[in-house]
Amino acid sequence: MARPFPPIEPYVHGFLDVGDGNQIYWETSGNPKGKAALCVHGGPGSGGHRGSRKMFDPETYRIVLFDQRGCGESRPHASDPTVSLDHNTTRHLINDMERLREHLGIERWLLYGGSWGSTLILAYAERYPERVSEIVIAGVTMTRPEETDWLYRGVGRLLPGPWEAFRDALPEADRGGNLVAAYNRLMNSTEEAVRVKAARDWCAWEDAVIAHEALGKPGAYSDKPDDALMAFVRICAHYFANDAWLEDGQLLRDAGRLAGIPAVLIHGRLDLGSPLKTAWELAKAWPDAELKVIDDSGHTGSAAMQDAILEATGRFGRNGR
Numbered sequence: 337m338a339r340p341f342p343p344i345e346p347y348v349h350g351f352l353d354v355g356d357g358n359q360i361y362w363e364t365s366g367n368p369k370g371k372a373a374l375c376v377h378g379g380p381g382s383g384g385h386r387g388s389r390k391m392f393d394p395e396t397y398r399i400v401l402f403d404q405r406g407c408g409e410s411r412p413h414a415s416d417p418t419v420s421l422d423h424n425t426t427r428h429l430i431n432d433m434e435r436l437r438e439h440l441g442i443e444r445w446l447l448y449g450g451s452w453g454s455t456l457i458l459a460y461a462e463r464y465p466e467r468v469s470e471i472v473i474a475g476v477t478m479t480r481p482e483e484t485d486w487l488y489r490g491v492g493r494l495l496p497g498p499w500e501a502f503r504d505a506l507p508e509a510d511r512g513g514n515l516v517a518a519y520n521r522l523m524n525s526t527e528e529a530v531r532v533k534a535a536r537d538w539c540a541w542e543d544a545v546i547a548h549e550a551l552g553k554p555g556a557y558s559d560k561p562d563d564a565l566m567a568f569v570r571i572c573a574h575y576f577a578n579d580a581w582l583e584d585g586q587l588l589r590d591a592g593r594l595a596g597i598p599a600v601l602i603h604g605r606l607d608l609g610s611p612l613k614t615a616w617e618l619a620k621a622w623p624d625a626e627l628k629v630i631d632d633s634g635h636t637g638s639a640a641m642q643d644a645i646l647e648a649t650g651r652f653g654r655n656g657r
Contacts, residue, residue: 452477535566599626
């Protein structure tokens with residue numbers, strides 16, 4: 337089993353003004369002259385996981401982390417209900433990534449991430465393929481309507497009790513319609529108690545979907561500080577209620593734009609929330625992508641998934657800049 341690299345601290349960090357009153361937090365660690373790698377976090381709204389640094393050899397890589405709009409250390413924070421999300425869309429996040437690349441003087445970078453981060457990586461790479469050297473994804477999603485419907489309705493067939501609790505936490509009039517849109521409305525209520533209850537009910541469902549993952553981090557969604565939890569759910573509901581502002585099937589349709597970008601797609605066979613089908617379809621449409629299926633892993637990972645990530649970043653690190 338491969339060991340992650342020892343914890344390190346950033347050698348520089350700051351805030352980048354990306355317009356619309358937003359400043360995104362960024363940091364770099366590792367080798368200032370190394371191969372650039374950008375860690376793209378999930379959620380949306382989870383904030384960058386600082387442990388991602390350990391997936392890269394700090395002698396080889398210049399490791400860049402950032403917090404997407406409204407979460408982590410970026411400001412203003414979406415946990416504040418007065419903060420508008422009108423300028424927090426997939427297009428805005430793509431532009432933020434490109435602005436950060438230019439700010440840091442990076443010509444091309446490896447993109448690493450998973451879950452929602454996978455969707456954002458693909459959207460950015462299809463918009464700016466000439467700026468991407470390689471891609472490593474652990475947990476493939478494309479945020480298509482069918483994927484969102486599965487996560488918040490379809491998988492309830494396997495978890496009927498928790499799903500009914502998720503549904504029945506909504507006002508009765510909303511239970512037969514679009515549950516994500518209904519939660520989005522609750523997360524923008526003027527009443528704090530309504531927002532807090534909706535956020536906790538949402539996270540209880542997310543935790544139920546990963547509860548079987550003994551090798552990962554069951555309970556990870558509810559185990560967030562209050563502000564982080566509120567921002568996470570508010571941003572998630574905002575994005576998923578709007579299909580991430582992507583045309584249905586757009587990322588798969590435009591996968592040809594990724595031609596020539598080497599990639600490793602790593603996906604857990606036990607991932608209930610994001611079934612393997614999505615990774616399988618993307619790999620078929622992208623000849624330069626290698627699909628690795630991790631038999632013992634769900635959405636939150638396992639030691640074997642960690643090994644696959646380290647192998648991929650190690651291999652691409654040896655390719656040089």
